[in-house]
Amino acid sequence: MSQVRETPAPAEVCILRLSAIGDTCHVLAVLRNLQSAWPQTRFTWVIGQLEAQLFADVAGVEFITFDKRAGSRSQQLQPLRDRRFDILLHMHASMRANLVSRHIKAQRRIGFDRARARDFQWLFTRERIPHRPHQHVLDGLLGFVDFLGLQRTAPRWDIPIRDEDAAFARQQRNADRGLVVLSPCSSQRARNFRNWPVARYAEIVDYLADSYETDVVLTGGPTSLERDYALEIGARSQAAVTDLVGKTSLRQLYALISEADAVICPDSGPAHMATAAATPVIGLYASSNPGRTGPYRSRELTVNRYPDALR
Numbered sequence: 001m002s003q004v005r006e007t008p009a010p011a012e013v014c015i016l017r018l019s020a021i022g023d024t025c026h027v028l029a030v031l032r033n034l035q036s037a038w039p040q041t042r043f044t045w046v047i048g049q050l051e052a053q054l055f056a057d058v059a060g061v062e063f064i065t066f067d068k069r070a071g072s073r074s075q076q077l078q079p080l081r082d083r084r085f086d087i088l089l090h091m092h093a094s095m096r097a098n099l100v101s102r103h104i105k106a107q108r109r110i111g112f113d114r115a116r117a118r119d120f121q122w123l124f125t126r127e128r129i130p131h132r133p134h135q136h137v138l139d140g141l142l143g144f145v146d147f148l149g150l151q152r153t154a155p156r157w158d159i160p161i162r163d164e165d166a167a168f169a170r171q172q173r174n175a176d177r178g179l180v181v182l183s184p185c186s187s188q189r190a191r192n193f194r195n196w197p198v199a200r201y202a203e204i205v206d207y208l209a210d211s212y213e214t215d216v217v218l219t220g221g222p223t224s225l226e227r228d229y230a231l232e233i234g235a236r237s238q239a240a241v242t243d244l245v246g247k248t249s250l251r252q253l254y255a256l257i258s259e260a261d262a263v264i265c266p267d268s269g270p271a272h273m274a275t276a277a278a279t280p281v282i283g284l285y286a287s288s289n290p291g292r293t294g295p296y297r298s299r300e301l302t303v304n305r306y307p308d309a310l311r
Contacts, residue, residue: 006149009038010086014104017091018048018066021250021269022293025276026138027091028055029155030145035060037150044085046077046100054250054273057160068096077103088125089144095119110147116140138296155296157276165255172242173259178214181260182241184233185226186268193287194266198229202236204264209239214261219253219270222246271295 013034017027024047031043043061052065064079080103088106090097093116101109101124111117111125122128129143138155145152173179184201186194208214218233218241220226230245248256257263257270258277265271265281267288274281274295281295286305294302 004146004149007087009041012042012044012083012085013038013087013089014083014085014106015043015045015089015091016097016101016104018046018068018094018097018100019051019092020048021051021054022272023092023137024048024051024055025157025269025272026141026296028058028157028159028276029138030091030141031061032156032158033142033145033150033153034148036153037145044083046080046104050250054254055159056251057162058158059160066100080104087148090121090125091141091144093118093121097121098124101125110144134291136291136296137293159254159276161255161258162251165249165251166259168248168252169255169259172217172244172256174215176213178208178212179260180208180214180216181219181257181263181265181270181274182216182233183219183263183265183268183270184229185220185223186266187221187223194268195225195229196266196284198232199236201229201233205233205237205241206239215240215242217242217256217260218245219248219256220245267293274298 015027015031017024044064045061046064046066049065049067052063066076070076085106087108087110088104090101090109090111093112098119098121108127109125110127111121113128113131114122115131129147142152182201184195205216208216218230226245230243234241234243254273254277257274257279260279262280262282263270263274266284271281271283275297280301281298283290283295283302285294285302286309289306290299290302290304
């Protein structure tokens with residue numbers, strides 16, 4: 001690869017990545033890399049309303065939150081009207097993000113290569129990072145760092161944890177036992193094959209209790225699918241579980257993941273939150289490729305049935 005000339009530190013950079021939880025965790029690692037290279041640069045991140053809750057206390061960045069229910073023509077993008085950035089890093093290949101990008105004025109507009117620029121993203125950018133196949137999503141996003149001619153640093157996240165959230169997490173731990181967070185579902189959507197059978201999860205709960213004297217906390221969102229999963233896991237397992245599905249904020253969940261000894265989950269946001277918290281992840285992968293979307297720091301712990309699913 002030819003040497004790319006280093007981009008001088010700009011005054012203002014805008015990052016556009018609205019969702020989802022896991023992807024925004026990846027983008028935070030890219031942001032930390034940029035902050036290390038350009039400590040005097042002012043960073044603004046246009047981010048989804050839900051995702052912003054997790055990063056609310058991250059220092060050195062201004063968040064402009066976007067509620068997708070309100071649409072790109074609403075007043076929520078008003079703070080961008082009189083702003084002009086040196087660089088826009090358009091890290092979200094979706095039509096919704098493309099429409100949001102029209103409100104962002106920038107001298108340089110950098111996005112994905114044609115192979116990754118879904119929903120015509122290339123029409124909304126003027127520069128594109130090169131395509132490199134067979135990459136983890138985080139490594140792909142770090143391609144923006146390479147494109148700017150900057151040195152990659154070891155990924156770091158440093159998500160602050162508030163005292164009250166840390167206290168909440170400690171309350172879930174029995175001092176004499178281990179603690180595992182089990183987040184059984186990825187999302188409630190059509191044709192979602194990522195979630196493992198309930199009976200298998202119940203077996204995991206009992207195995208951890210019997211073999212490792214470890215307690216299990218169930219986590220997830222408030223959807224009916226996730227609630228039903230939690231209720232059935234609790235009914236099928238012999239060991240007691242703590243059911244926090246739909247009962248935590250994102251900040252509380254991150255604190256709990258940070259407190260835990262390990263996280264078990266399919267391809268979903270908690271896997272990448274655990275990566276950010278340096279908590280080991282046992283990822284359960286079959287319908288998605290863990291080489292691309294697996295937990296970045298725990299790939300050796302991944303249960304990988306993706307090759308079997310391709311047969």
